[in-house]
Amino acid sequence: MAAASPDASQLPDSPGWFEAARFGLFVHFGLYSLAARHEWVRSREAMSQQEYDRYLHRFDPDLFDARQLARTARESGMRYAVLTTKHHDGFCLFDSALTDYTSVRATGRDLVREFVDAMRAEGLRVGLYYSLLDWHHPDFTVDEHHPLRGTPAEREPRDMARYRSYMEGQVRELLTGYGPIDLLFFDFSYPAKGPEAWGAGQLMSMVRELQPGILVNDRMGVPGDYVTPEQYQPDRPLERDGVPVRWEACHTLNGSWGYDRDNHDYKDPALLVRMLVQSVACGGNLILNVGPTGRGALDPRARATLRAIGEWTELHGRSVHGAGPAGFETPANALCTRRGRHLYLHLPAWPLKHLHLPGLAGRVRYAQLLHDGSEIGFQETDGARHEHNNLAPPGQPAGTLTLNLPIARPDVLLPVIELELAEGE
Structure with missing residues (x-):
């Protein structure tokens, strides 16, 4: 996790849509969805690239319907949505000229394009998630999170400068190929790799130049526009040196971000509504994650949970949208x-x-x-x-x-x- 953001009121041309929205949808989807046992499955099980590629060869998101997902988000009371364009495994859901490891090459479908267009059609703000980690890229050095830790790959010559160039190029593709983007969610810094590893200052400057009105989170290790407590629910306004900061609590339905078939530890819809209200009462937002199945659909429990939340927000939405402490x-x-x-x-x-x-x-x-x-x-x-x-x-x-x-x-x-x-x- 990285440094906290500055005071929201001091940000130049700070857009107010984020505070007015208060409630967003996070979508984690990728090759790990076929494994159906957590989005970190490749790292947890120390899979080689060859082992993991069995999911690439079978990736067929025939039930991924971005338009239905956008309608579900809007009907649930959400006002913005964020999609994983690339997670830690390096697989991209967008059309990249820098790698063949994409949904476009695998299936002919640019899922980021489908997502962005569908969300805009429903009047939702659009956010993109991009992992700073990349276990597929040959120049991303092997560390404690890498699936190849403890193998001869640790001694291979790798060049993080080449990886930074690749990462910068992909972020440029995302911010120039899909129209205005409202929010960019980088993930994540840790002791082995921080701002220097990512070239965070240069990358942030490029993002600001390409999309001046965008909001960027706090996980590159340099100050961003908002802080992102994960699987933790603040019970008071978040401050830096006594000044309130913009924030968003990030939560899952059941503890897993990606589809996890055998994880049935779901939060009750009433609890999730209380978490939303508590966030707003403390001056923050809530972004709630869903992990579509390997075929791209929401599982029945996720659909039922969002439907229940939507029934509440239909009657009570004005107590959260545009509201605050x-x-x-x-x-x-x-x-x-x-x-x-x-x-x-x-x-x-x-x-x-x-x-x-x-x-x-x-x-x-x-x-x-x-x-x-x-x-x-x-x-x-x-x-x-x-x-x-x-x-x-x-x-x-x-x-x-x-x-x-x-x-x-x-x-x-x-x-x-x-x-x-x-x-x-």
């Missing part, structure tokens, strides 16, 4: 976001009849359940007439707003109460 004291057992003059209280635990909100008395004009637009009554505690007001809840400090909730919890993954604030709040 609430900026006031959050009640216990609640997650709060704000969008303009509207506060959104997300309630993982449903209270008994009342929800007390200190400091909000006199600041709220209207309250409703977001999923059905049904009004929620409330009363305010001003202290002076507390003891004589039978409607005022006992024991609450002055300035408390108390919502009167129905006994029955709404039948949604995560109930949301929308509060309309008074003018000037």
Whole structure:
């Protein structure tokens, strides 16, 4: 993992689409999808290139439908999507003049082209993932992650300068051959290989020159535009020297990025929705990964999970899209976001009849359940007439707003109460 990004507000011409979107789709697809046992299968099992090529010879993504994938992303409430153009195994899903190790040479299909066109057609922002590692390239030096570690290949003469030239050429192809790209996700630096290994400064300068409005992540080892905590959920805004930074939590459905047939450790859709809301409440984004099968389709569990999330976002999307931290004291057992003059209280635990909100008395004009637009009554505690007001809840400090909730919890993954604030709040 690399250095954190600078303060988002200090970035020149910083696009606001990323913060407004809040929710994205990650797609990991490649030769490892045929192995169906994790995207690191070649490294984990120390496969030779010849062994791994059995997947190349059988690669046939006949069920990879980028248009359906784009519709699924949009209907799930996602506003951008990122595809693995090349993962650590070096296999490219795009048409590269620099290697034959591509989906175009294997199948005649440029899957990056299909993906980019489909996402744009659905109105989604487009992101491309590119691995800094490449276990197929003959000049990428053998290190602790390489499948050929512990073999005579460790003593072969390899030239990282030639590899850097290759990598720079491929990034140039991606940023000049597919129109405007909104986001570039490099992956990843580690002790054996950092910014010098990648020529990170020069590569970043080229990216900025080719696509001035692009957002670049933080994994080359030099500052990028946003930080990318992986399989970790922040519970507070991320800061650098006390200044908030732009960030995106990267999560899988089941712990694997690539298709993993026998991994059934799936996260519940309700948990994933809470993770999305928690990200927004802390000023960040969530990107949720799917790993299509070896034939390119989403497996039934992934489809069902995204469908369930989509049913929630259809009713509650405005509590996350364009929203951010609430900026006031959050009640216990609640997650709060704000969008303009509207506060959104997300309630993982449903209270008994009342929800007390200190400091909000006199600041709220209207309250409703977001999923059905049904009004929620409330009363305010001003202290002076507390003891004589039978409607005022006992024991609450002055300035408390108390919502009167129905006994029955709404039948949604995560109930949301929308509060309309008074003018000037």
